[in-house]
Amino acid sequence: MNVEVGRIESKTPGKSYEDIIRGDSTPPAEVLLRRSNPPQSTDDIPFYRYTSPEFFELEMQKIWRKVWQFACRDEHVREPGDYYVYDIGRYSIVIVRQDDGGLKAYHNSCLHRGTKLKPSQSSGYSASIQCPYHGWTWNLDGTLNEVPCSWEFPHLDYEKNRLPEALVESWNGFIFINMDLNAVPLLEYLEVVPEHFAKWDFTNWYPYLHIQKELSCNWKTAQEAFMEAYHTPLVHPEMTHVVGDWNMQHDIFGDHVSRDLCALAVSSPTSKLGLTEQDLLDRSLLGDPEIVPAEKRVKVGDGETARIVMAREMRKTFKDTYSLDLSHLSDAEVIDSLKYNIFPNLFIYGGPGLPQIQQARPLGMDVNRCTLDVIVFRPVKPGEEPDPAQVVRITEANSYKDVPGVSAFMGDVLDQDTQILAWQHEGMLASEKGAETLARYQESRIRRVHETMDKYLSR
Numbered sequence: 001m002n003v004e005v006g007r008i009e010s011k012t013p014g015k016s017y018e019d020i021i022r023g024d025s026t027p028p029a030e031v032l033l034r035r036s037n038p039p040q041s042t043d044d045i046p047f048y049r050y051t052s053p054e055f056f057e058l059e060m061q062k063i064w065r066k067v068w069q070f071a072c073r074d075e076h077v078r079e080p081g082d083y084y085v086y087d088i089g090r091y092s093i094v095i096v097r098q099d100d101g102g103l104k105a106y107h108n109s110c111l112h113r114g115t116k117l118k119p120s121q122s123s124g125y126s127a128s129i130q131c132p133y134h135g136w137t138w139n140l141d142g143t144l145n146e147v148p149c150s151w152e153f154p155h156l157d158y159e160k161n162r163l164p165e166a167l168v169e170s171w172n173g174f175i176f177i178n179m180d181l182n183a184v185p186l187l188e189y190l191e192v193v194p195e196h197f198a199k200w201d202f203t204n205w206y207p208y209l210h211i212q213k214e215l216s217c218n219w220k221t222a223q224e225a226f227m228e229a230y231h232t233p234l235v236h237p238e239m240t241h242v243v244g245d246w247n248m249q250h251d252i253f254g255d256h257v258s259r260d261l262c263a264l265a266v267s268s269p270t271s272k273l274g275l276t277e278q279d280l281l282d283r284s285l286l287g288d289p290e291i292v293p294a295e296k297r298v299k300v301g302d303g304e305t306a307r308i309v310m311a312r313e314m315r316k317t318f319k320d321t322y323s324l325d326l327s328h329l330s331d332a333e334v335i336d337s338l339k340y341n342i343f344p345n346l347f348i349y350g351g352p353g354l355p356q357i358q359q360a361r362p363l364g365m366d367v368n369r370c371t372l373d374v375i376v377f378r379p380v381k382p383g384e385e386p387d388p389a390q391v392v393r394i395t396e397a398n399s400y401k402d403v404p405g406v407s408a409f410m411g412d413v414l415d416q417d418t419q420i421l422a423w424q425h426e427g428m429l430a431s432e433k434g435a436e437t438l439a440r441y442q443e444s445r446i447r448r449v450h451e452t453m454d455k456y457l458s459r
């Protein structure tokens, strides 16, 4: 096995992420200055990991049944009796809010003859959990309450027919489940994440937009498009002018957690436009400068950068609109893309600048299909309790831009990312080489996911 010695550093010319945030109006947050990119193998990664039904089945048994995975938000199950169904491959878990405010998670399969107790992907309220086939009914706490024609079942042990449970825990408003009853606690599994997110509180936020798109590729192929910006100049050429890409900072903190830190309102080293700070601000903050008249645009003052003005404007907007004080956050925490990957399939963005998550999941039991969930959050205004957004489900043929609430910029970027994935998956199937060769730094986090997968697969 080929392994590099020492910490891997970015060799992209131009400013590093750290150089950029040291030019902001506030001292950089200490947590953003931490860098960790340990040496790894440089061996190729075979494509059967993305295309083989046998490998997919191993993932089902040894990964999806063993890991903590994001299922829903606290807002989805606020009141006793509220439930939310989380599906992963063949498995399905119902999360139920209890009378005492706690949570329980049950395997979504009737103990009579197996019917799903709640439809996949559903959510709602029910005072008890009743199977839709013959009506066996469980209490919210999982105890068996009623069996129609009970005289038919003198052999049934009610106590033994409690609903089988999965582990369920909530952190920062995010509810995770784990089918392995011997798993480590969620906070331990999340490694550095709770510490890093100490100032990035999402408990008083709610999902205001939730899009789920079906894709013709393996779930890892979809996820990995969001773990590197090496593809940005070709796939998102317009982004390079206002977003750092090849000079992103990639960090690996443990088996389960890695991140990329991407500066906004700066041009990438790959941009040749030479934009002024005012140009950068106009494109970053106010959208299309053709549409917003010049007199309405915020001006970059002497000695300021687009980033400094953008952070200031964001703080003002959050204060005015949501009564949310962001003065405790550095400029970079307010505006940048701080994207954490939690093994195996979740991205959570830190800070209020891009408050969202993305999650790739196998679609049913098809190794060649997946879904990508994008959930965007907004702060809850004082005195309000908005309902979480309904899921908008779209197919591969749909554009994200057709979904109400998606900005043209976000829609374009997501369309571009998801369009390339079917081509990549087809190419994997057509490959003569049969493996991929990853970049040592910019694609290091993809490799880490595969290494962690191997640890789970060997257990």
Ligand code: FES
Binding pocket: 110, 111, 112, 113, 114, 115, 131, 132, 133, 134, 135, 136
């Ligand atoms: S299958 Fe559920 S009650 Fe019969």
Ligand SMILES: [Fe+2]
Binding pocket: 225, 231, 232, 235, 236, 417
């Ligand atoms: Fe992309």
